[in-house]
Amino acid sequence: MIIVHHLENSRSQRILWMLEELGLPYAIKRYERNKATMLAPPELKKVHPLGKSPVIEDDGQVVAETGAIVEYLVDKADGKLGAPANRADALRYRFWLHYAEGSMMPPLLLKLVLARIPILGKAATKKIQPMIDVHLDYVEAELSQRPWFAGAEMTAADIMMSFPLEAARSRGGLNESRPATIAWLAKVHARPAYQAGLKKGGPYAYA
Numbered sequence: 001m002i003i004v005h006h007l008e009n010s011r012s013q014r015i016l017w018m019l020e021e022l023g024l025p026y027a028i029k030r031y032e033r034n035k036a037t038m039l040a041p042p043e044l045k046k047v048h049p050l051g052k053s054p055v056i057e058d059d060g061q062v063v064a065e066t067g068a069i070v071e072y073l074v075d076k077a078d079g080k081l082g083a084p085a086n087r088a089d090a091l092r093y094r095f096w097l098h099y100a101e102g103s104m105m106p107p108l109l110l111k112l113v114l115a116r117i118p119i120l121g122k123a124a125t126k127k128i129q130p131m132i133d134v135h136l137d138y139v140e141a142e143l144s145q146r147p148w149f150a151g152a153e154m155t156a157a158d159i160m161m162s163f164p165l166e167a168a169r170s171r172g173g174l175n176e177s178r179p180a181t182i183a184w185l186a187k188v189h190a191r192p193a194y195q196a197g198l199k200k201g202g203p204y205a206y207a
């Protein structure tokens with residue numbers, strides 16, 4: 001049985017969504033953020049030295065890092081939600097799988113952290129917004145061409161991209177001026193598996 005170490009209001013919501021899509025049985029161990037620092041509690045370090053979420057355990061095997069967990073689950077489900085057969089789609093699949101945490105999250109996180117700094121924060125976030133806009137424009141252009149990130153079918157690449165786009169919607173300037181991206185988010189949020197994961201995960205401010 002898979003155990004998901006799930007931090008409230010965090011990236012690990014994606015893993016719950018994915019497990020629901022795959023229909024794999026799992027249990028959730030919930031963690032609350034420190035109200036002052038927003039960091040994960042120290043107990044998470046007992047599961048994995050980085051003490052970040054998500055982390056999963058599967059028959060004693062500990063897997064950390066969202067992208068690695070997502071690939072682990074694709075393998076476990078015999079390729080379901082994995083790379084499409086078509087080569088162009090497969091390349092896009094791999095691109096978005098890495099892009100979500102590798103390129104899109106860093107400026108969003110930077111904005112979040114800088115925004116918390118009194119006075120200086122406001123000016124600093126203004127400098128970050130154009131960096132985020134480059135990503136949002138690119139995502140909008142891509143989603144205007146096909147229904148899902150890899151192609152015609154929903155894949156794990158969409159699951160990876162859900163968190164950066166939810167974060168962008170909440171604090172990164174994503175709004176109705178980018179209709180293809182907003183429509184994609186609405187489509188994701190309407191999925192029964194997404195809603196089921198949300199119900200089981202507890203507090204999540206981005207859906």
Ligand SMILES: N[C@@H](CCC(=O)N[C@@H](CS)C(=O)NCC(=O)O)C(=O)O
Nearest residue numbers: 010011039040052053054065066101
């Ligand atoms: N790239 C990593 C990032 C992991 C990460 O930073 N997780 C956040 C949750 S959104 C966390 O655990 N934050 C609490 C902390 O750093 O103490 C992944 O996708 O797994």
